Amino acid sequence: MDLRIFTEPQQGATYETLLAVAKATEDLGFDAFFRSDHYLKMGNVNGLPGPTDAWITLAGLARETKRIRLGTLMTAATFRLPGVLAIQVAQVDQMSGGRVELGLGAGWFEEEHRAYGIPFPTEKFARLEEQLEIVTGLWATKTGETFDFHGKYYDLTDSPALPKPAQDRIPVLIGGHGATRTPRLAARYADEFNIPFGSIEDSERQFGRVRAAAEEAGRHPDALTYSTALVVCVGKDDQEVARRAAAIGREVDELKANGLAGTPAEVVDKIGRYAEIGARRAYLQILDLDDLDHLELISSRVQSQVK
Incomplete structure (x- = not known):
């Protein structure tokens, strides 16, 4: 099981904080550093000093890390035109030496769109499908050839389809709980399918x-990697688990039911149950980005047993 660190910077984080977490991610042997793509805080937090842009952040981290994979869970299709997104991601992939992955979703948080003047269309899923076809099509177009696309929402004519990523194929992640359209899109475009915050039973289904x-x-079916994303709260003992749960405003029992919480042995056991249903990768949602000792504990007492 690969373990990846997943952050939610809209809840309050500077670039320097994210850089410290990314460097710890690399130094402690985790597989990747991923971040959300949101412009507005959620819940009862102050969100200061304000949002950071996902792809600007990853561009900086691309130059300041050497090994870890870098990506988004998930970039919102509503935030960027597909041609622009293809350029941005390809450039960051070049900057990283070929370590980027693109998680792309339809976008869902209407309030952040209103807050920053971003259109929030009603037909988000159909737009996402066109975005996936365009972004992957641009990257796959051979150098010297052009790319055309004429859809309902986007129209590209004689695109040089540049720049090219450093990788032959940037891995594309699609995720969600939709029963019909989401699996169909994943089957067509995804290298990895991710279930965010799903129970073992729902994830297996x-x-x-x-x-x-x-x-x-x-x-x-095995051409895709199957993964889960879950909040993590690990402590050497019950007291440390409770302290870390309180620091993120959550209850221990709720975290144990809906995430990866408890002592290292408890968390290793639950990760194993996700592995039994086919998950090969876990994104560990870290909500207290200042607690780097948490990452060290997960590395030494959890990752060492599930790798």
Whole structure:
């Protein structure tokens, strides 16, 4: 099981804080550093000093890290035109030496769109499908050839489809709980399918839908990587678990039910249960970005047992 660190900077984080977490992620042997793509805080936090842009952040981290993968869970299709997004991600991939992955979703948080003047369309899923076709199509176009796309929402004519990423193919992540359209999109475009904050039972059911959709699309189901994203709260003992839960405003029992919480042994056991249903990667949502000792404990007492 690969363990990746997943952050929510809209809740309050500077670039320097994110850099410290990313460097710890690399030094402690985790597989990747991912971040959300939001411009407005959620819940009862102050969100200061304000949002940071996902791809500007990852561009900086691309030059300040050497090994870890870098990506988004998930970039909102509503935030960027697909041609612009293809350029941004390809450039950051070049800057990182080929370590970038793109998680792309439809966008859902209407309030942040209103707050920053971003249009919030009603047909988000259909737009996402066109974005996926355009972004992957631009990257796949051979140098010297052009790319055209004429859809309902986007129109590209004679695009040089540049720049090219450093990787032959940037991995694309698609995720969600939708029963029909989401598995179909994943079967067509995704290298990885992610279930965010899903129970073991719900995750197993959704993995099954994606596997069936892949077979129907003519892909081997094992061509996709299946992953989960869960909040994590680990302590050496019950007192430390309670302290870390309080620091993020959560209850221990709720975290144990809905995330990866408890002693290292408890968390290793639950990760193993996700592995049994086919998950090969876990994104550990870290909500207290100043607690680097938390990362060290997860590395030494959890990651060492699940790798």
